[in-house]
Amino acid sequence: MINRGYYGKFGGAFMPEILTATVDELVKAFEAAKNDPSFWKEYMYIMSTYSCRPTPITFAENLTRHFGGARIYIKREDLNHTGAHKVNNVMGQGLLVKRMGKTRVIAETGAGQHGVATATMAAKYGFKCTIYMGEVDVARQRPNVFWMERLGAEVVPVRKGTRILKDAINEAFRDWVTSMDDTHYVLGTACGPHPFPEMVSYFQSIIGKEARRQILEQKGKLPVRVYACVGGGSNAMGIFSGFFNDPVELVGVEAGGKGLDSGRHAARLASKKGSVGVAQGYKTYFLQDSDGQMKETYSVAAGLDYVGVSPILASLREEGRIRFEATTDREVLDAFSLTIEKEGLVPALESAHAFAQAFKEISDLSKDDIVLINQSGRGDKDIFTIADAFADQNWRKFIKKKAEEYRA
Amino acid sequence: MLETYLRKRLEKKNILLMTHIVLGYPSFEDCFRIIQAMVAAGVDLMELQIPFSEPIADGSVILHANQKALANGVTIQGCLDFVQKVTHAFDIPFLIMSYYNIFFRYGVRDFVSAMSQRGLQGAIIPDLPPEEGKDYFNAMREHKLAPIFIYSPTTPDQRMKYIASFARGFIYCVARKGVTGKTTSFSGALTKYLARCRKATNLPLALGFGVKEKADIDYLEGKADIAVVGTQTIRIMENEGIASVGDFILNLR
Numbered sequence: 001m002i003n004r005g006y007y008g009k010f011g012g013a014f015m016p017e018i019l020t021a022t023v024d025e026l027v028k029a030f031e032a033a034k035n036d037p038s039f040w041k042e043y044m045y046i047m048s049t050y051s052c053r054p055t056p057i058t059f060a061e062n063l064t065r066h067f068g069g070a071r072i073y074i075k076r077e078d079l080n081h082t083g084a085h086k087v088n089n090v091m092g093q094g095l096l097v098k099r100m101g102k103t104r105v106i107a108e109t110g111a112g113q114h115g116v117a118t119a120t121m122a123a124k125y126g127f128k129c130t131i132y133m134g135e136v137d138v139a140r141q142r143p144n145v146f147w148m149e150r151l152g153a154e155v156v157p158v159r160k161g162t163r164i165l166k167d168a169i170n171e172a173f174r175d176w177v178t179s180m181d182d183t184h185y186v187l188g189t190a191c192g193p194h195p196f197p198e199m200v201s202y203f204q205s206i207i208g209k210e211a212r213r214q215i216l217e218q219k220g221k222l223p224v225r226v227y228a229c230v231g232g233g234s235n236a237m238g239i240f241s242g243f244f245n246d247p248v249e250l251v252g253v254e255a256g257g258k259g260l261d262s263g264r265h266a267a268r269l270a271s272k273k274g275s276v277g278v279a280q281g282y283k284t285y286f287l288q289d290s291d292g293q294m295k296e297t298y299s300v301a302a303g304l305d306y307v308g309v310s311p312i313l314a315s316l317r318e319e320g321r322i323r324f325e326a327t328t329d330r331e332v333l334d335a336f337s338l339t340i341e342k343e344g345l346v347p348a349l350e351s352a353h354a355f356a357q358a359f360k361e362i363s364d365l366s367k368d369d370i371v372l373i374n375q376s377g378r379g380d381k382d383i384f385t386i387a388d389a390f391a392d393q394n395w396r397k398f399i400k401k402k403a404e405e406y407r408a
Numbered sequence: 409m410l411e412t413y414l415r416k417r418l419e420k421k422n423i424l425l426m427t428h429i430v431l432g433y434p435s436f437e438d439c440f441r442i443i444q445a446m447v448a449a450g451v452d453l454m455e456l457q458i459p460f461s462e463p464i465a466d467g468s469v470i471l472h473a474n475q476k477a478l479a480n481g482v483t484i485q486g487c488l489d490f491v492q493k494v495t496h497a498f499d500i501p502f503l504i505m506s507y508y509n510i511f512f513r514y515g516v517r518d519f520v521s522a523m524s525q526r527g528l529q530g531a532i533i534p535d536l537p538p539e540e541g542k543d544y545f546n547a548m549r550e551h552k553l554a555p556i557f558i559y560s561p562t563t564p565d566q567r568m569k570y571i572a573s574f575a576r577g578f579i580y581c582v583a584r585k586g587v588t589g590k591t592t593s594f595s596g597a598l599t600k601y602l603a604r605c606r607k608a609t610n611l612p613l614a615l616g617f618g619v620k621e622k623a624d625i626d627y628l629e630g631k632a633d634i635a636v637v638g639t640q641t642i643r644i645m646e647n648e649g650i651a652s653v654g655d656f657i658l659n660l661r
């Protein structure tokens with residue numbers, strides 16, 4: 001392997017020897033695709049006819065008036081087929097799977113959005129599909145489990161470790177080291193061994209390319225700030241990469257959970273608790289103890305509840321190019337309510353982190369300024385969590401009635 | 409030097425036996441008794457696994473042992489203290505097996521130095537390919553410890569030679585795809601693979617993953633220099649108790 005995918009001191013490829021040949025093959029297929037103009041054309045064709053690209057940007061007029069600061073624009077990744085940005089990456093990798101002649105795909109999922117996107121791609125391209133999902137996430141994102149199964153995927157609940165996203169990634173790797181002859185591992189975020197961080201960011205860069213063009217077309221100027229939530233970092237890499245060469249402040253928002261002092265969060269870059277380590281095939285900031293054992297993370301949003309973070313983002317933070325912040329569950333639920341009430345938009349709890357941070361800062365900006373928020377996905381999957389958070393009595397009655405029907 | 413020891417041993421035995429335990433599982437006291445039984449039963453060398461929260465190359469049995477050990481509060485310092493006792497008490501080579509983050513977090517140079525001070529002879533790190541291992545094998549060379557590297561059936565000939573150029577002691581040949589603890593078929597494909605390994609290096613060859621009974625080891629005689637028994641001893645211990653481990657090892661040869 002020649003290029004081992006380093007970004008400053010982060011990244012690399014720390015994998016069992018058995019996977020080296022497979023990953024080398026993937027690097028080759030990806031490089032060939034990147035250099036083949038027909039590949040991107042095919043990708044764009046799929047994304048504009050099967051998903052909903054280009055997704056629009058929406059002017060949030062009521063929220064703008066409410067805060068009285070900068071003008072708020074929202075990039076609508078929730079309007080993608082399957083309801084999140086995850087499909088951008090998945091369809092790209094799906095085309096690579098076809099090129100490599102493999103017949104089965106596996107994936108990890110936290111929020112279930114990446115799992116649903118992968119199951120969808122597998123249905124369309126005729127691949128067998130297995131999705132690994134932590135048992136905790138299976139319970140809190142049950143609607144997505146239902147759809148993955150309807151789409152023909154096998155969903156394997158992971159009962160090992162902390163039973164969330166990182167543990168699902170470990171299990172997917174354990175599958176892959178056995179099955180790589182016919183199986184591709186569709187990693188869902190800009191993490192893991194090279195070439196995944198680069199490859200996932202490459203497919204997600206479509207978000208930033210479009211957003212930059214759209215805001216310039218509509219407003220004739222760039223935003224002063226761009227906000228994105230950061231789980232593994234794929235939607236953030238996607239939208240930020242459109243603005244790397246511009247005088248635009250980029251703000252990555254991590255899960256503050258119950259607060260940074262509570263120890264119950266997933267703020268690897270925004271808190272002082274993260275430290276550099278090597279796990280899941282790459283080097284980055286992890287939430288780990290002094291022995292190097294990974295800690296349990298926590299967030300109301302399953303998709304942000306992850307112990308590591310993209311090595312590309314870790315490097316950009318060290319360079320000072322991206323600012324990282326964290327918002328708490330409480331702030332996120334408030335931002336979610338305000339957004340649904342004022343704009344009729346339903347952000348995923350992950351995406352609502354970006355909204356919450358923007359709302360905290362927006363009044364400081366001038367009315368002439370523009371901020372752009374990436375709505376990475378829609379919140380339908382969070383129906384149970386949100387119903388509980390707001391103690392929705394009508395919903396509760398309905399669920400009870402439904403349960404009685406099933407019991408009968 | 410580890411290789412010299414192995415070669416000497418191989419003058420008397422057709423194949424050597426390396427066993428594996430997870431430190432602190434089920435407890436350090438039990439680990440000590442298991443090592444005692446293994447050494448008495450004629451094990452030639454042992455790998456001592458420092459538990460890690462994300463053991464990506466391990467199957468469910470060893471994974472469970474890692475998690476149990478950590479849940480019991482096993483620390484690196486605890487492992488190093490224990491290892492010190494073990495290398496004093498027993499006269500066979502001991503190696504550390506763990507994942508790279510354990511070394512990295514401690515500081516690679518400091519960790520290697522700590523291994524050396526405690527009389528360890530080498531280390532196996534399944535998630536550290538030679539490309540990422542510069543600090544590690546420099547430190548290992550300085551302390552005259554053996555960095556054991558891994559071959560797999562998917563490793564091309566050219567890469568086997570490349571890997572061998574960093575390795576000392578022996579090469580750990582993984583028998584098949586997959587994680588530890590699954591079944592291996594001891595058949596023609598394995599023979600061919602081991603012949604390929606043999607051609608790529610002059611170092612002794614260890615064969616691990618799925619070795620669990622006498623027939624497997626008989627099969628490996630003349631094809632590999634060391635048979636590695638990992639998961640199976642943990643299974644025996646869990647199912648039949650620590651007292652059965654010694655007999656199990658005795659019956660392997």
Ligand SMILES: Cc1ncc(COP(=O)(O)O)c(C=O)c1O
Nearest residue numbers: 113231232233234235303376377
């Ligand atoms: C809607 C949504 N946004 C964001 C994320 C976080 O992932 P990433 O940081 O890779 O964008 C997820 C992950 O599941 C998600 O479903």
